[in-house]
Amino acid sequence: MSSLSSLQMVREPPWRSGFINMLRKENGFWWGTRKWWVQCLIWFLLLNGFVILLLWIVPAVDKGGAPSAAEVLDVFFQFLAVFAVFGVMILMQGVIVGEKKSGTAAWIMSNPISRNAFILAKLVANGFAILTIIVVLQGFIAYFQFFLQGDLVIRPTSFVAALGLEALHMVFYITLALMLGTLFYSRGPVIGISIAVLIGQDLIGQFIAMKFPWFPTLMPMRLVDMALPVAQGGALSSYTPVITTVLMSMSFILLAIWRFSREEF
Numbered sequence: 446m447s448s449l450s451s452l453q454m455v456r457e458p459p460w461r462s463g464f465i466n467m468l469r470k471e472n473g474f475w476w477g478t479r480k481w482w483v484q485c486l487i488w489f490l491l492l493n494g495f496v497i498l499l500l501w502i503v504p505a506v507d508k509g510g511a512p513s514a515a516e517v518l519d520v521f522f523q524f525l526a527v528f529a530v531f532g533v534m535i536l537m538q539g540v541i542v543g544e545k546k547s548g549t550a551a552w553i554m555s556n557p558i559s560r561n562a563f564i565l566a567k568l569v570a571n572g573f574a575i576l577t578i579i580v581v582l583q584g585f586i587a588y589f590q591f592f593l594q595g596d597l598v599i600r601p602t603s604f605v606a607a608l609g610l611e612a613l614h615m616v617f618y619i620t621l622a623l624m625l626g627t628l629f630y631s632r633g634p635v636i637g638i639s640i641a642v643l644i645g646q647d648l649i650g651q652f653i654a655m656k657f658p659w660f661p662t663l664m665p666m667r668l669v670d671m672a673l674p675v676a677q678g679g680a681l682s683s684y685t686p687v688i689t690t691v692l693m694s695m696s697f698i699l700l701a702i703w704r705f706s707r708e709e710f
Contacts, residue, residue: 463558464566471570484536484578491528492583496521496590514597519673521587525611526669527643529579533618534639536575540567541626541705542635550708560706564623568698572619576612584608600678607676610668610687617665617690618643620697627704663689 475481496517504511512520541564544550553563588604591597618639625635643666650661661667667686675681 462562464562467558467562467566468570471566475574485582488579488583492524493586495524496587500590500594514591514594518676522672526614529615530618530643533575533615534622534636537571537619537622538632538636540571541623542632545630561702564702564705568623580608580612599676603678604676607672610672613690614665614668617694620694624697624701627701662686665690
């Protein structure tokens, strides 16, 4: 009786029935276990570990060969764009596929929860955790290091804007991996296609640019190119990649919902 009395009635529209309870479940996987602090430690070592090495340790050992603070800042944003995106792929590859293979998705769908709510809860919980741990927390730690070092003056608003570009770049891959998870039944295609998209953007973009010079400006990778100048106080050179990345990410979400709604359990 005590367990039954602890249950809470949640009233939601039919299209997102069960979203709140599903979101609590997904958040529990991140924040109710040791997963969150393990990820914090991993990304601190991968991202800010290099900042500590280049900004503090190398100058103390060899002042003549030490990189400038501006070069270290560039390294941080490049690592955030590449290493973090690979991390996103690894973290997201089994979010949908794992549930389908284990039968958990079929079991959940037997409960009063809509398929829209299932996808949206996965997106919100995982997206929030990944962006908070990798972008917000590591960005804050990195900014604090540059502030203490003092050789490079970075306005907080400019740094936050640059982190926003990096976050949007990650959202593209979060939604891409989520969508691919609804299309395939194994992790291989999910992470393989995501890697191909990351690596192939420049190659395909340069090939298409021979006929359509404006095409590379549509690619999410352009967000990474703009992040460093924005962090150093420059203006956003173009809104085009921002708009196209948002539109593509929204398309991935809609496609994921559409495909999952036709999944047979």
